[in-house]
Amino acid sequence: MVTIATTKLNSGNTIPVLGLGFWETPSNHAAEIAYAGLKAGYRLLDSAEAYGNEEGVAKGIAQWIAEDPKKHLREDVFYTTKIRDGFHGYDATKKALQGSLDKAKPIGYIDLVLVHSPQSDYEKRHGTWKALQEAVAEGTVKNIGVSNYGIKHLKELFAYPDLKIKPVINQLELHPWLTRTELVKFTKSEGIIVEAYSPLTRAKKFDDPDLVKLGKKYGKSPAQILIRWSLDKGFIPLPKTAHKERLASNLDVFDFKLEPEEVELLSGKNEDLKFCWDPTVYPLDNEKK
Ligand SMILES: NC(=O)C1=CN([C@@H]2O[C@H](COP(=O)(O)OP(=O)(O)OC[C@H]3O[C@@H](n4cnc5c(N)ncnc54)[C@H](OP(=O)(O)O)[C@@H]3O)[C@@H](O)[C@H]2O)C=CC1
Numbered sequence: 001m002v003t004i005a006t007t008k009l010n011s012g013n014t015i016p017v018l019g020l021g022f023w024e025t026p027s028n029h030a031a032e033i034a035y036a037g038l039k040a041g042y043r044l045l046d047s048a049e050a051y052g053n054e055e056g057v058a059k060g061i062a063q064w065i066a067e068d069p070k071k072h073l074r075e076d077v078f079y080t081t082k083i084r085d086g087f088h089g090y091d092a093t094k095k096a097l098q099g100s101l102d103k104a105k106p107i108g109y110i111d112l113v114l115v116h117s118p119q120s121d122y123e124k125r126h127g128t129w130k131a132l133q134e135a136v137a138e139g140t141v142k143n144i145g146v147s148n149y150g151i152k153h154l155k156e157l158f159a160y161p162d163l164k165i166k167p168v169i170n171q172l173e174l175h176p177w178l179t180r181t182e183l184v185k186f187t188k189s190e191g192i193i194v195e196a197y198s199p200l201t202r203a204k205k206f207d208d209p210d211l212v213k214l215g216k217k218y219g220k221s222p223a224q225i226l227i228r229w230s231l232d233k234g235f236i237p238l239p240k241t242a243h244k245e246r247l248a249s250n251l252d253v254f255d256f257k258l259e260p261e262e263v264e265l266l267s268g269k270n271e272d273l274k275f276c277w278d279p280t281v282y283p284l285d286n287e288k289k
């Protein structure tokens with residue numbers, strides 16, 4: 001079984017360098033996929049309240065721990081969930097967080113809560129961050145971060161008068177067709193680690209000739225080349241699969257590295273192509289018409 005390395009967050013806690021995504025993993029399969037993922041070697045599981053499968057993911061983690069409590073330790077698993085846009089604001093976030101904590105009861109605490117996107121307004125985003133900071137102080141949540149934040153949203157957050165905790169992560173759509181050079185550089189310069197969502201381009205670019213060629217060179221699939229590119233860029237990729245047989249192959253990326261010029265060749269494909277949504281451009285209050 002592959003052992004996934006960890007890296008240090010600005011909170012002092014650690015996070016695995018690769019994770020398993022759960023968007024569109026059906027709630028009635030989430031527990032078995034989470035369990036199978038842990039058996040295959042995944043230690044970072046990325047869910048969200050909006051995915052409707054938090055309960056299943058937590059159940060799968062608890063099942064894995066119960067199987068061998070001396071070796072399968074809770075602290076070796078990193079469980080992420082997210083606060084959806086409609087629950088921004090202090091009170092709404094407190095309530096949403098309690099809902100997520102209730103669903104995470106079998107595993108005791110949440111490793112990372114992300115603000116799913118910046119799509120509300122200053123007061124609500126601020127209230128949400130305040131509620132998340134309190135959860136860290138209470139110990140129910142270990143780390144807090146953001147997702148889909150542009151540079152302007154990060155700068156707004158850094159200027160909160162009561163800022164105590166900086167985000168540990170900015171989770172963004174990233175792959176060779178969407179490299180977001182400036183945003184990634186700014187995020188990293190602030191000591192925030194970048195997670196890459198839709199790292200497999202949602203399976204839309206597997207027939208790209210350069211991916212196929214590199215795959216042949218290294219004896220790897222286009223999916224594995226994309227995951228390796230993400231790791232070589234210093235991102236934490238979050239490939240999703242709900243197919244058990246693909247879990248292991250998406251993890252089999254630690255026995256090779258792309259040459260710097262191969263990373264560049266793939267990065268050169270950037271065309272700001274999005275396969276998901278793009279809240280990084282969502283207007284601040286003073287930009288709204
Ligand atoms: N913060 C945010 O706003 C967002 C976060 N995310 C997170 O990032 C994760 C990953 O992104 P996602 O958009 O799901 O897309 P991915 O780029 O991870 O692609 C997932 C798709 O690729 C398929 N796939 C996976 N592995 C293989 C393989 N080896 N061969 C062929 N097909 C494969 C999957 O199918 P199958 O399951 O059938 O194997 C699925 O259709 C999400 O699950 C979620 O956790 C995603 C979007 C937005």
Ligand SMILES: O=C1Nc2ccccc2C1=O
Pocket residue numbers: 023048050276277
């Ligand atoms: O994983 C996700 N897929 C999405 C699609 C649209 C909006 C949000 C999301 C996610 O967080």
